[in-house]
Amino acid sequence: MGYEEAFPPADMKWAGNAAKRFASPFVDVPHDRIDVDAIILSHAAVASGYTIRDFYEKPELGIHCVAYASAMYDLLPVTHWFFSLPWVTELGIRLEYKDTLPPIPAAGQEHVLKDPSDVDKIHVPDKNELDKGWTLPMFKRLYTYVQKNLGHTLVPISYGFDLVGAAAELCGVENFIMWTFTEEEAAKKLVRKYTETAVNGAEGLADTFGSAMLIVGSVLGNNDIFSDEAVKMYSADNMKYYVNQCFRKGAGPQVFYHLCGNHETDYKVFKDTLMWSPFTVIHAGYKARDPFPSALLKSEFQDRATCMGSVDTKLMIAPNPKAVYDQAKKQLLEGRDSKRGYILGTSCETPPYTIPGNIYALTRAARDFGTYGTW
Amino acid sequence: MEVIMSDAVKELIGKRGLKVADVEEVVKNGKAIQKKGTNHYIASKMIGDVTAYAEYDLESGILKKKANVTSAYSHRIKLIKVDKLDEVSDYVMGSTPVHNATLQMEYMTVVRSGPGLATADGSVLMVEEYLATKTLAVAEGLFEKKRA
Numbered sequence: 001m002g003y004e005e006a007f008p009p010a011d012m013k014w015a016g017n018a019a020k021r022f023a024s025p026f027v028d029v030p031h032d033r034i035d036v037d038a039i040i041l042s043h044a045a046v047a048s049g050y051t052i053r054d055f056y057e058k059p060e061l062g063i064h065c066v067a068y069a070s071a072m073y074d075l076l077p078v079t080h081w082f083f084s085l086p087w088v089t090e091l092g093i094r095l096e097y098k099d100t101l102p103p104i105p106a107a108g109q110e111h112v113l114k115d116p117s118d119v120d121k122i123h124v125p126d127k128n129e130l131d132k133g134w135t136l137p138m139f140k141r142l143y144t145y146v147q148k149n150l151g152h153t154l155v156p157i158s159y160g161f162d163l164v165g166a167a168a169e170l171c172g173v174e175n176f177i178m179w180t181f182t183e184e185e186a187a188k189k190l191v192r193k194y195t196e197t198a199v200n201g202a203e204g205l206a207d208t209f210g211s212a213m214l215i216v217g218s219v220l221g222n223n224d225i226f227s228d229e230a231v232k233m234y235s236a237d238n239m240k241y242y243v244n245q246c247f248r249k250g251a252g253p254q255v256f257y258h259l260c261g262n263h264e265t266d267y268k269v270f271k272d273t274l275m276w277s278p279f280t281v282i283h284a285g286y287k288a289r290d291p292f293p294s295a296l297l298k299s300e301f302q303d304r305a306t307c308m309g310s311v312d313t314k315l316m317i318a319p320n321p322k323a324v325y326d327q328a329k330k331q332l333l334e335g336r337d338s339k340r341g342y343i344l345g346t347s348c349e350t351p352p353y354t355i356p357g358n359i360y361a362l363t364r365a366a367r368d369f370g371t372y373g374t375w
Numbered sequence: 376m377e378v379i380m381s382d383a384v385k386e387l388i389g390k391r392g393l394k395v396a397d398v399e400e401v402v403k404n405g406k407a408i409q410k411k412g413t414n415h416y417i418a419s420k421m422i423g424d425v426t427a428y429a430e431y432d433l434e435s436g437i438l439k440k441k442a443n444v445t446s447a448y449s450h451r452i453k454l455i456k457v458d459k460l461d462e463v464s465d466y467v468m469g470s471t472p473v474h475n476a477t478l479q480m481e482y483m484t485v486v487r488s489g490p491g492l493a494t495a496d497g498s499v500l501m502v503e504e505y506l507a508t509k510t511l512a513v514a515e516g517l518f519e520k521k522r523a
Binding site for chain 2: 211254
């Protein structure tokens with residue numbers, strides 16, 4: 001039995017409306033209300049009766065759960081499935097599945113890089129070599145499944161994801177942070193080599209599906225760890241390189257920039273560093289400990305991209321839908337008139353055990369304060 | 376200037392929905408930028424609603440220069456103006472540097488940003504072949520699909 005047999009047929013009436021709504025900010029044709037992207041990952045599996053481990057261990061099941069949950073909660077209709085460490089297995093890290101977490105480096109293994117001089121020995125696999133690895137065949141299999149069973153949601157996505165954080169795993173995050181002070185050139189070269197690997201992965205996916213949306217984030221590169229200058233040098237400059245090179249190799253034009261964590265002051269380095277395309281969304285999680293204000297997101301980025309505001313993910317597991325509703329209302333009122341459109345999101349992935357009533361609070365707020373033509 | 380092109384290039388021009396005569400017009404009367412230190416040029420010109428490009432190597436002939444066309448491409452998205460100039464690119468227009476840039480682009484009345492090449496005064500706005508044939512081509516299709 002295929003995973004598709006575990007779900008009812010897609011609600012195409014809902015899908016048609018959701019597709020028009022999703023298109024609104026990109027083509028200046030307002031339809032319905034501002035869309036909501038709660039960045040659902042393993043919560044989709046939990047909400048469908050499966051486990052977090054199922055979500056990651058069985059990607060086709062996981063992405064079908066995302067499609068199903070998107071319709072159930074009336075969310076943005078793009079089927080995404082990802083974890084934070086794509087492409088690292090091809091660079092030597094062994095991942096293991098966990099019951100409550102996405103795949104992480106297996107316990108007990110030594111770091112791939114033991115010394116800064118080891119960075120020069122990293123071989124960047126090309127797309128043909130990646131095709132013989134784990135990550136690229138998995139994503140090809142995943143989107144072939146979507147094409148066959150959920151074709152109306154198909155947007156092949158290649159994940160550069162956290163270029164700094166994933167690279168840092170090769171030597172250990174603590175060592176990497178130390179290298180940024182003592183071995184700057186090695187640290188820069190390490191991130192660039194990971195980035196080049198991710199570019200080749202995007203090329204492989206675009207070759208198969210004709211294009212590939214790009215999702216790339218600045219996660220470890222944030223103000224809790226780094227200065228603005230370091231965020232630019234290690235993260236933003238490589239995000240630009242990633243998108244530029246991916247475009248050259250046929251991936252894009254859709255780009256989702258995810259500024260995860262605290263971007264209290266470093267948000268200023270992204271506008272003039274990143275590469276923008278006609279279909280770009282930028283999302284920022286936090287400013288210090290608070291959700292990144294949509295008013296600031298709008299003033300900084302509305303001339304470059306569609307803005308995606310944030311409701312604190314911590315609220316999503318608290319038994320207080322009114323708090324979610326109120327924060328969503330605040331963000332919507334600040335961001336809804338962004339020049340190139342606005343999407344209501346959560347600061348990062350909504351937690352696996354998110355309370356369904358809290359997701360309803362997001363869409364209620366989007367309906368009440370984000371219906372086009374009412375402001 | 377004599378414009379020459381191989382059968383393979385003529386076939387490519389046809390596949391990309393352009394006419395040989397249009398490409399000759401671009402070479403002869405378009406705005407051209409030169410790759411630094413080479414005899415390689417990119418010229419562009421609006422032909423109807425389309426911005427057409429020719430890439431060619433400029434060679435000295437006995438009586439007149441010869442432009443050996445190596446590729447041609449086009450896009451329907453209109454390049455409007457410079458949003459932001461980035462670093463200097465590998466191209467010059469005469470002695471004027473050409474920058475990588477974020478450009479404002481318009482398609483089906485929608486204005487968005489995208490990457491391209493520009494002079495500081497904005498008199499030259501172009502995109503390279505990979506952007507026109509990959510990124511912008513898919514973007515045009517997405518605009519049409521999402522507007523439908």
